[in-house]
Every structure is written in structure tokens, then in C-alpha cells.
Amino acid sequence: MTTDSKMPVLVETLTAQRDAFLAQWTQAVGEDLQGRLSLAELGRELGELYDSILRGLNAADFDSRGEHFAETRSLLIELSRSRARQGFTPTETARSVFSLKEVLEPSLAADGKGAQQYLQFARLLDDLGLLTTEAYVRTREEIISSQAEQLLELSTPVVKLWDGVVGVPLVGTLDSARTQVVMEKLLQTLVDTDSTHAIIDITGVPTVDTQVAQHLLKTVVAARMMGAQCTISGIRPQIAQTIVALGIEFGDIPTNASLSDALRQALKEVAQDAADDARGLL
Template sequence: MDSDDSKRLLELLSARRAELIAQWEQTVAASLHGRLSTVELGRELSELYDAITEALAAGGLAGRGPEYGVVRSLLVELSRNRARQGFTPTETAVSVFSLKEVLESLLGGSVEEIRAYLQFSHLLDDLGLFTVEEYARTREEIISAQSQQLLELSTPVVKLWDGVVGVPLVGTLDSARTQVVMEKLLQALLDSNSTHAIIDITGVPAVDTQVAQHLLKTVVAARMMGAECVISGIRPQIAQTIVGLGIEFGDIPTKATLADALRHALVEIDKAASTRAAGLL
């Protein structure tokens, strides 16, 4: 890194601060099609501008170096906001890259100036990439938070009758989902003092050995707590796959419809009650 270059840059950036920020703001605003208020944008960009000038003054042209700590944290904030507000990665990165454009128009013809500009342009490239990385990270966080929410939302446990709870499963059953379903179902059994549970898989698009394994685990766990499960909602195609794959549900009762399963559970409960009556005689 050439200290003369960064000094020259610094002079240029400090001397024409107001003018450059205004142009920068204009370029970015045009690319965002007015979806961000100019006041907010102006504040963001001038903060960023000042942070970059300060880092340059501290003698750095390495975007990942310690001098750029403040710049990076401002960029993190910027990309997080853009990601949350639904801007595209390009619209986010353009906030950084367009500063190059602005500077380019001020460029004189001298070799020194061009060299300084190139150095600065490398720096901005790096900062721009950093912005995109942060943008992607934020999107990932949003996606994982949403999938967790979806997981909770998509597994309601409902009381169907005295002593019978039901879980209508919708969507694919992976191991994370199974854990949530199992936990909710077992807690519901305990809370409602239910001895029977119906797991309805009408909304499960496909049953393979993996899904069957997850269902079996749930049934075994319920059994260890002292409750019986019935699996219902087995559509004709699903029944064909189950047989085709040689999946064994063992002694777990399976029914075509939720109504059949409820009837089965009620008969079982009734049987238990009638033996109790016999015992009293």
C-alpha cells in the first residue's frame, strides 16, 4: 500500500465531502427506486462516508483490517436493514459500489490519481463483497427463524374426546419435525390425561422408510408413557407405498380415516371401562 495514494484520496474525499455524499446519495436513491426515504439513506451514507474517511486517515486500505471496524459494523447494519426490507443483494451492494462511480466522474488524467482511484476501488470491491456476505447471513437467519416458527405452527395437538388427543400432520416429517411433534404430543397426553392418541397423516405427501421410522419412534415413546397411538389418514397410494417398501407398522393399529381411528380409540376406552365395571361387581 502506498501512503501517498491514500493521502491523495483522503484529501479528495475530505475536500469535496458534501458534494460527493450528495452525488452518492442520488446514485443510490435512483437504484432503489424511492423505496427508501432520502433522509434515512442520507444519514446512512454520510455515516459510512465519514467512517471510510477516518479509516483511510488511520492509514489503511485493507477493508478487513482493524482500521475498518467501524465501517464494517455500519455495513452490517446496512445489509441487515436491506435484507429485512426485502431489497435484492444487488440493490444492497450498489450502496457501496456506486461510490466508485461518483469518484470516477471527478477523476483527472494524472497517473497518480488513477492509481489512487484503483486502490480505492479495490477497497470498495472488498467492502461490497462484505455487504453481500452479511446480506446472505441475515437472510439465512430469517429463513431458519421462519422454519422454526413454521414447525411450531404446523403441529397442533387437539383434544378429540375425553381421553383422546389427535395430531393432524401436514407436510414432510423429518427428524427435527418429529422431535417437535413427539414433544407436543407426549406433553398433551400428560396434560389432558389421555390414554389414546391419533396421528393423522392425511397431509403427509409421502411415506418412506424414514418417515415410518419417525412415526414408530413417536408411538413407542407414547407407549412407554402408557398411551396407545393409532395412525390414521392412510390414503390408497400411501398404503401401496407402505406395502411396496415392506414397511412394518408391527402391532400399531392403522386406519384409513380419522373417524375410523376415533371409533377404534373409543371402543378401546370403552373396553377398559367395562372391565372396571365388572371388577366392581
Template sequence: MALTTEESGRLVGLLAMHAERVVQRWAEIVAASLRGRLSQAELRLQVQDLHRSMIDAGAEGLADIQSESAGELRAALAELSRGWARQGFSATETAVGLYALKDVLIELADSGEVELRDVITFSGLVDRMGLFTFETYVQTREGLIADQAEQLLELSTPVVKIWDGVVAVPLVGTLDSARAQVVMERLLQTLVDTGSPHAIIDITGVPAVDTQVAQHILKTVVAARLMGADCIISGIRPQIAQTIVALGIEFGDIATKASLADALRHVLRITGVDAARRQPRRDA
């Protein structure tokens, strides 16, 4: 329920008349819930910013948190919730940071400086502010999680240069569509950067190969061939070989090897590089 013009005026008067007390107690209550995770000075500045934004919005007629006059207040709430989300505060801690204002209003009512009906009315506004803050917090956390997931995805799909002309992609874990796209992009970019004519895709760390995983691998091989690179698939364990046969998956003329070592030996052979063998020393 939105505040009337009269209620909005009473709220502004209350916050302005008891400004120092409201800010002080508000900051103290929040500080107690955060257990020192935020400095008192920084916390007080954030509370003062919210306090001032509420007064400014109320002076223009705070009909509702979504009203045009509440634009600065929404900005202050959003900045607070985004900042706390990035700092690792929980949703509960963020909510307590705002709902602590209710405790301050109740204390003012107990001392007879504000009527109980006004406390109830203003509490409704604080609840709506809390919902707005929570929504912003959730959006920020979802964004952070998505960014972290993307970073982990990139870290989990490295493309390693073995030596001049040969790169390898060691795959570990499940290969879904999103990760397959990252693998393909990184492999193709590495082929361009290094000019390598050979690439090894090692699936030793892939727990299971189904039709979808096989299709992702085949698409990566085809894309690499279009770039002029020949691909070898290594890590074909007995269980995976049986699964591939059972599913009727055909790798065609793509070279497949049981291990990464076998794939490396295959590349050495087709490139005409002889592996140096250590000869025993003879006494003079």
C-alpha cells in the same frame, strides 16, 4: 491490495474535502436504484454513517478492510447489509448501494478534482468493502431462511386436541428426521400439558411411507407410550398398506386404521363413550 499510508491519507482528504457532494451524489445514485423503497432521509443517514466511518478508518491508516483500524467501518457495513437483507432488498441492490461510491469518484475525476490513479486505487478498496458487505448479506439471509423454515416446520406439524383425553397429529407432506423430531417433541409436550391418554397420528397427508418414515412414526409411538399414552395410526391407504407389507415393516400391537374417522370411533369404543345418534322426532 491494501492502501498505503499515503493513499489512505489522500482518500481521507478527498472524502473530507468533498463531504457534502460525495454524500449527496452517493445517496442520489442509490435512491435511483432502489426506486423509492427507502426514504431519502433514512438513506442519507446510512450513507453519512458509511462516509464518516471511512474517514475515521482512513485517519488511523486504512491498510485493509480487515485491519484493526477498520473495525468501525466493518460494523457500519455489516449493519447496512443486515438491515437491507431483513427489509427484503436483493443482493444486487445491496451491492449497488456500496458500489455507487465508485460513480461518485469517477465524477470527481471527470471534473479534475481527483486523479485517475487514485480513483483506481480507491475502487479496489470499495470492491473489498463490497465483498465484505455481500458475505454479511448472505449470512443474514441464510439465517432468516433458517428461521422461516423452522417456523414453517412448527406450523406444519400441529397437535390438535379432539376432546378431553384425545389429541391428534395430522401429518401432511414428507416426514424427514428434522420434522419427525419436531412432531415427537410437540406431541409429548401436548400429552404432558393435557394429560391425554390417547393420541392419533394421522398420515393421510403423507404421500409415501418408506422404511425411514415408518421408523420415525414408530419412535414417536414408543415415546408417547413411555409418557403413558396409547397411539393409533390412521390414514393407512391401500397403496401405503401394500408398501408396508412389501417392506416388511411391522407395527406390532399398534392399532392402525384406514381413516381418521375410524380412529376416532376406535377411541370412542375403547374409552367406553357412546356416540350419540340422532333419533327422529315423533309427533305428540
């Protein structure tokens, strides 16, 4: 293979002993990952990577951010992404790149010229290794934020319990972001279902401090302003004690120990309203 590379020794060695190096590299990474990825798959991945690095080197370049390594970078980012999704650690991911250094060391570091080029190549690999870590972290963050979003969506259902009665079973802690979502959903459901009663069930809320109480109160007040009666149910004995100890005032907001009590009360009122209508008050 003819090359105008500034690194003839390195490129020649890498080209000549491609298969041997690749096998060793795959072996080393495979040991590191302890068989959680098949060697064949690993060999294919690393083979692509190896060839793309070689192409980059052929283009006489050691700049990992340069255009000749664009392909390598995208391969690495893809690799980190899949590793992050499969639950490998960042170290394991970065070592996939770094272990190429160990593989090359015996063949290159022996003579002076080779050693110099080996060092430069090692720097390139360091950069690429860092890139994998960065991509890994980014992928993880994406996963976390998408899960947080899903959690927000999942944990705030508003259900229609009866004609004119909707329920909000809250599970988990209430922060301002969740309160916002709950409030939006509750108020919209009130409008959509033409409901006059709302029951917020806090059985699944582990603790109620002043902040959480504040959020609850806001939701109740908003529902009231829309013209619905709002009840808080599912207050456990522990929570009741905390509420009193903290001096939290729920004012004239009706509260119940259990959802069934709150539902019974709401149904009674709904039935009464219906009876009034039937008797021709309107």
C-alpha cells in the same frame, strides 16, 4: 482540514466535494434500488457511511479490517442486515458500496497521482463491498434457520381430543428431526394429560415412503411403551396403495381411513374402560 494522511489528494477531494459526491452517490444507488427506498433515508444512510469512511482515511489507513474502519464495518453490516430483511438482492446491496467508485472516478482518475490513490481507494471499497455481501448472506442464513425452527414448532401440535384421547395432526414431510420433536411432544402430552389413546393423523403428509413409515412406527412403538394405544389415521387411498406397493408392514398397529373413525374407536374403548371402573372392577 489539516491531515497527516498519506493520501492528501484523495482525502482533500472527498472532504471538499462531500455534498456533491454524496448527492451523486445517493442518486446512483437510488436508481439502482428503483425507488424501493426513499432518497432521504438513503441519503442519511450513505452520509453516515461516507463520513465514517472519510474518518478512516484521515487516520491514514487503507486496511478495511483495521481499527480505523471498525465504525464503517458496523455501519455496513447494519445496512446489509436491513437490506436482507427488506428483500433486496445481494447485488443491489453490494452495489450500494461499489457505486461510490463510479461517482469518484471523473474527479480523481484524471491526473496520475489521483489515479493511483483512486485505485487504492477502489480496493478498499471492494473489500467493504464484499463485507456487505458476507453480512447479507449471514443475515439470510439467520432468517432461514429461525424460520426452520418456527416451522418445526408450528407444524407439530399435539391436541387433546377428548378425556384420555390425544391427537397429532401431522402436516408436511416427516424427517428424523421432526419425528423427534413429534415424539417428544406426544409422549409428554400423554403423561401430562394422563391419556390412554393417541391418534396420529397423517392426512397432511404428502407422501409415505419406507423412511417416513419407519419414523411413524417408532413413534407408535414409543407411545405403546408408555402404555398408550396408538392409532394411525387419515391414510388417503393414494398413500394406502403406496404403502402396499412398497411392502411396508404396519403390523398390529391399528390404522384408519379417517380421523373420525379412529376417534370413534378410541372413545368406545375409553367408555368401556370407564364402564369397567364403574362396575367396580377396581
